[in-house]
Amino acid sequence: xxxxxxxxxxxxxxxxxxxxxxxxxxxxxxxxxxxxxxxxxxxxxxxxxxxxxxxxxxxxxxxxxxxxxxxxxxxxxxxxxxxxxxxxxxxxxxxxxxxxxxxxxxxxxxxxxxxxxxxxxxxxxxxxxxxxxxxxxxxxxxxxxxxxxxxxxxxxxxxxxxxxxxxxxxxxxxxxxxxxxxxxxxxxxxxxxxxxxxxxxxxxxxxxxxxxxxxxxxxxxxxxxxxxxxxxxxxxxxxxxxxxxxxxxxxxxxxxxxxxxxxxxxxxxxxxxxxxxxxxxxxxxxxxxxxxxxxxxx
Numbered sequence: 001x002x003x004x005x006x007x008x009x010x011x012x013x014x015x016x017x018x019x020x021x022x023x024x025x026x027x028x029x030x031x032x033x034x035x036x037x038x039x040x041x042x043x044x045x046x047x048x049x050x051x052x053x054x055x056x057x058x059x060x061x062x063x064x065x066x067x068x069x070x071x072x073x074x075x076x077x078x079x080x081x082x083x084x085x086x087x088x089x090x091x092x093x094x095x096x097x098x099x100x101x102x103x104x105x106x107x108x109x110x111x112x113x114x115x116x117x118x119x120x121x122x123x124x125x126x127x128x129x130x131x132x133x134x135x136x137x138x139x140x141x142x143x144x145x146x147x148x149x150x151x152x153x154x155x156x157x158x159x160x161x162x163x164x165x166x167x168x169x170x171x172x173x174x175x176x177x178x179x180x181x182x183x184x185x186x187x188x189x190x191x192x193x194x195x196x197x198x199x200x201x202x203x204x205x206x207x208x209x210x211x212x213x214x215x216x217x218x219x220x221x222x223x224x225x226x227x228x229x230x231x232x233x234x235x236x237x238x239x240x241x242x243x244x245x246x247x248x249x250x251x252x253x254x255x256x257x258x259x260x261x262x263x264x265x266x267x268x269x270x271x272x273x274x275x276x277x278x279x280x281x282x283x284x285x286x287x288x289x290x291x292x293x294x295x296x297x298x
Contacts, residue, residue, distance in 0.1 A: 009232060009272075010196045011119050011143035017060060017099060019232050019272040022286055025061040025101065026054035026279045027238065030084040031068045031076075044087040048095075051088065055098040058283035061120065063275060064088055064113075065103030069124050071205070071241075075152070078108040085109070086116050093117025101145070107132030110142075119143055124206070125152070126184040131191070138192030145199045145234055146188060148180045150207030165209040173212040174219045177202050185225045195228045199273060202233065205240040213242040217262060220269035232272035237262040239277060260285045 010016045017023060030047050051062045066084035067076040081104055089100055093116065101120035102113030107130045110121045114136070120143035127134045127146055137144040150166060168176030181200050188198055202223055204213050216223070217237075225231055237243065243258040244250040250258070256278055263274045264285055276282045 008196075009143060009199060010141075010194075012114070012141040015099070015119055017143075021290055022267045022271060023060045023273055024058055024279055024282050024286070025063050025234070025273050025275040026051070026057075026059035027275060027277050028054070028062055028064045028088070029068065030064065030066050030088060044091060047088045048091045051092050051098075052096060054279045055096055057280040059098070059279045061099040061101050061273070062092065063101040063103050063120075063122055064092075064118075065122075066109070067104065069103070069206075078104075078106040081106065081109045082112045086112050089113055089116040089118050099143075101143070105129040105133070107136050110136055114140055114142055120145065123147065124149060124201075124203070126180075127188055127191070134188055134191035134193060137188070137197060141194075141197060143199070144188065144193060144197050145201055146184045147201035147206070147236075148177050148184065148203040165212055166207050168212075173208060173215050174222060177216060178223050178225075181223060182225050182227065185228060185231065195231055199232045199234045200225070201236060204235060204237050205242055208242075210242045210245045213240075214246070217265055218269070220266060220271055224270070233270060234273040234275060235263070235266045235271045236275040237266060238275065256281060264289060 007018065007020050008016050009019055028047060028051050054062060064085050066081035085102060092100060099120060100118040101122045102110055102118045103122045104110055105123050105125040110133050121133065121137055122145040123133055124147045126148060185198060185200065189195055202216050204216065220233060223233060238259050239252050239255040243255050243262060247258050259278060260281055263276065263282055266274065267286055267289055274282055
């Protein structure tokens with residue numbers, strides 16, 4: 001594995017996660033149009049049971065979202081997002097100490113989630129959609145995941161079509177995403193967020209073609225910000241369409257093996273957090289990677 005991995009991710013209330021080895025973030029979508037759950041977790045009791053199951057399986061973070069971010073998804077109002085996510089966060093915090101993340105681009109939703117017991121804000125807009133979200137992270141000290149993307153999900157069709165490469169200029173996708181992540185980090189720090197709170201996400205599947213996603217996967221070590229190389233990276237690869245495309249247009253339910261292979265490559269490349277639907281399988285994959293690393297000799 002890469003040795004660029006940061007040792008600690010700090011957040012509010014003095015909590016932190018050690019990242020000397022990659023950790024797993026379990027995905028919990030309380031949405032009717034999730035491309036994987038498909039509305040199975042709309043009931044708060046079902047969502048709580050799933051969150052506890054993922055925690056028991058080894059997820060150190062549960063990422064709860066009330067708005068789908070898949071390409072082409074409809075936007076959901078902040079009030080509806082709060083209605084979907086707040087009861088689950090409160091119920092989970094009442095019975096578990098697991099780290100909780102709110103997946104939202106809205107400062108209103110993030111504030112409600114933190115009040116309910118969340119520790120982390122996961123913003124796929126990289127802090128662009130709602131400036132109040134960055135201010136909230138600065139004042140609360142919450143953990144903050146900021147992702148690179150080129151456009152909102154309701155305007156993003158690249159992951160559907162796999163036809164033409166989005167234009168990242170003459171240098172290509174890897175420098176383009178690295179420069180984008182640098183700008184995202186700079187904006188957050190300028191808003192008062194400590195770099196020790198921040199995790200960056202290169203945004204696999206968001207405004208990148210199939211080939212560009214694989215370029216990024218094999219170049220993770222070069223994506224860490226030059227101004228703050230200690231900032232960790234999170235990757236969200238789980239069952240995404242570029243994996244299905246590489247396997248001959250496999251449907252979502254047949255992408256597990258591909259997702260695990262991609263997660264393994266990402267961990268070897270320096271990713272500190274693997275966001276996934278498939279917690280036990282991903283945990284086992286990382287355990288084998290760590291066991292193999294321990295057997296290495298000089």
